[in-house]
Amino acid sequence: MNNKKRGLLIVISGPSGAGKGTICKELLDKNDNLLLSVSATTRSPRKGEVDGVNYHFLSKDEFINRIEKDDFLEHAEVYGNYYGTPKSNVDKMLESGKDVILEIDIQGALKVKENTEEGVFVFILPPSMEELKQRIIKRGSETPESLMKRFKSAYKEINFVSKYNYAVVNDEVGVAVEKLEAIILAEKCRVDRLKHSILDSKEDLIHEQLYD
Amino acid sequence: MNNKKRGLLIVISGPSGAGKGTICKELLDKNDNLLLSVSATTRSPRKGEVDGVNYHFLSKDEFINRIEKDDFLEHAEVYGNYYGTPKSNVDKMLESGKDVILEIDIQGALKVKENTEEGVFVFILPPSMEELKQRIIKRGSETPESLMKRFKSAYKEINFVSKYNYAVVNDEVGVAVEKLEAIILAEKCRVDRLKHSILDSKEDLIHEQLYD
Numbered sequence: 001m002n003n004k005k006r007g008l009l010i011v012i013s014g015p016s017g018a019g020k021g022t023i024c025k026e027l028l029d030k031n032d033n034l035l036l037s038v039s040a041t042t043r044s045p046r047k048g049e050v051d052g053v054n055y056h057f058l059s060k061d062e063f064i065n066r067i068e069k070d071d072f073l074e075h076a077e078v079y080g081n082y083y084g085t086p087k088s089n090v091d092k093m094l095e096s097g098k099d100v101i102l103e104i105d106i107q108g109a110l111k112v113k114e115n116t117e118e119g120v121f122v123f124i125l126p127p128s129m130e131e132l133k134q135r136i137i138k139r140g141s142e143t144p145e146s147l148m149k150r151f152k153s154a155y156k157e158i159n160f161v162s163k164y165n166y167a168v169v170n171d172e173v174g175v176a177v178e179k180l181e182a183i184i185l186a187e188k189c190r191v192d193r194l195k196h197s198i199l200d201s202k203e204d205l206i207h208e209q210l211y212d
Numbered sequence: 213m214n215n216k217k218r219g220l221l222i223v224i225s226g227p228s229g230a231g232k233g234t235i236c237k238e239l240l241d242k243n244d245n246l247l248l249s250v251s252a253t254t255r256s257p258r259k260g261e262v263d264g265v266n267y268h269f270l271s272k273d274e275f276i277n278r279i280e281k282d283d284f285l286e287h288a289e290v291y292g293n294y295y296g297t298p299k300s301n302v303d304k305m306l307e308s309g310k311d312v313i314l315e316i317d318i319q320g321a322l323k324v325k326e327n328t329e330e331g332v333f334v335f336i337l338p339p340s341m342e343e344l345k346q347r348i349i350k351r352g353s354e355t356p357e358s359l360m361k362r363f364k365s366a367y368k369e370i371n372f373v374s375k376y377n378y379a380v381v382n383d384e385v386g387v388a389v390e391k392l393e394a395i396i397l398a399e400k401c402r403v404d405r406l407k408h409s410i411l412d413s414k415e416d417l418i419h420e421q422l423y424d
Contacts, residue, residue, distance in 0.1 A: 123403070166401040179401055186398035189378040189391055191335070 007033070007099040008187055009090065009116070012180070013109035014124035015154040017135040019170040023124060024103045026177045035093050037102040040066070043081040056086060074104070074111035085112065094118075099184060106160050113163065120187050122180065123164040127171035129155075219245070219311040220399055221302065221328070224392070225321035226336035227366040229347040231382040235336060236315045238389045247305050249314045252278070255293040268298060286316070286323035297324065306330075311396060318372050325375065332399050334392065335376040339383035341367075 014020050028034050040056040042063050051057045058066070063082045067075060075084030085102060093100045102112065102119075112119060126132035129151075136150050161167050166183050170176045187193065226232050240246050252268040254275050263269045270278070275294045279287060287296030297314060305312045314324065314331075324331060338344035341363075348362050373379050378395050382388045399405065 122401075161403060161406075164403050166398070167403050167406050168401050179397060182394040182397035183401060185391060185394035186378070189334075189380055189395060191373060191376050191379050194373075194379050 015157040018124040020124040121164040219306045221331040227369040230336040232336040333376040
């Protein structure tokens with residue numbers, strides 16, 4: 001295998017409460033060839049946050065400048081602050097042969113899908129709607145009304161699974177991580193991705209046949 | 213997960229000398245949920261061959277009767293004997309929830325592809341053309357002419373990789389088997405395959421929202 005073979009972009013997304021954060025953390029801990037994409041933001045660093053680790057902290061001017069240069073796979077404004085996925089950073093990591101995990105909400109994932117030809121899109125599903133409800137309840141005090149609202153929103157979000165390549169049910173973190181590892185390995189064997197390297201080995205063959 | 217969920221049909225194919233037999237054997241030894249599809253034939257059993265294990269031994273009349281009933285995923289006549297993959301046997305195994313391995317030459321695999329909507333098609337590649345040459349030489353004494361003929365035929369066959377879903381390079385059997393296991397696990401997470409079960413869980417959700 002060529003060491004400089006471009007890595008895979010794996011977009012991991014799903015409704016809040018599905019557990020994508022936990023899954024990504026374990027996946028990254030277990031696999032040295034995986035890197036996490038770090039978002040850029042214009043909000044101020046909080047105590048303990050490190051530039052380039054938690055976020056790339058940018059000034060508003062710089063952020064807007066990068067938007068104009070088309071350097072975001074996706075970006076959004078939330079309460080007056082910008083957040084985005086810097087295209088050139090992701091590209092640099094992929095070019096070095098590393099696989100890149102992009103953990104992102106559903107809206108962001110769909111924008112990424114519009115803005116790039118590559119990317120394997122994985123939707124993390126809660127094991128059941130009952131379990132999702134329990135997780136949402138555990139996260140903080142909810143009134144029955146706001147619980148129903150968040151629940152209905154998760155329900156609507158699950159419709160977007162059809163835009164994704166894979167769906168992984170997060171009933172057990174270890175099993176979900178194994179499935180993601182399998183997806184990454186399998187994607188690298190897909191003929192659509194391999195065509196180029198197979199043609200290369202055919203060139204070798206022609207050479208061997210003619211000149212050996 | 214529903215225990216009766218239909219299994220996967222995995223068609224493992226490739227040029228002779230690529231090592232698909234060794235890979236399939238190890239894959240089957242390691243995975244209890246996998247079964248090997250047993251071919252039917254009209255040739256006489258050889259010493260030690262067991263009906264239903266090595267082959268399903270059929271009379272010529274019975275074989276032709278089954279062809280007429282459209283009960284083969286593929287079949288061929290070789291030196292006056294018929295060989296084929298019985299559709300109903302494969303279907304029974306899949307319906308029981310088992311995954312089924314079909315180890316077959318390229319011509320057979322392409323016929324299977326024409327005759328069924330399902331099936332994950334995996335092409336086993338030799339690590340290099342030089343290695344394939346060595347393997348072909350090891351198999352028996354070859355004249356330079358017959359070696360070149362077999363080699364050219366393997367070269368032509370590699371073109372068919374574009375008809376397959378996955379390609380696995382057999383440089384190390386253990387690694388190739390891991391890739392096949394990953395392909396099987398990943399395929400079960402593909403959204404195209406999951407749609408039905410996700411819709412089912414959405415039905416549960418509607419029920420929970422309305423009646424809980």
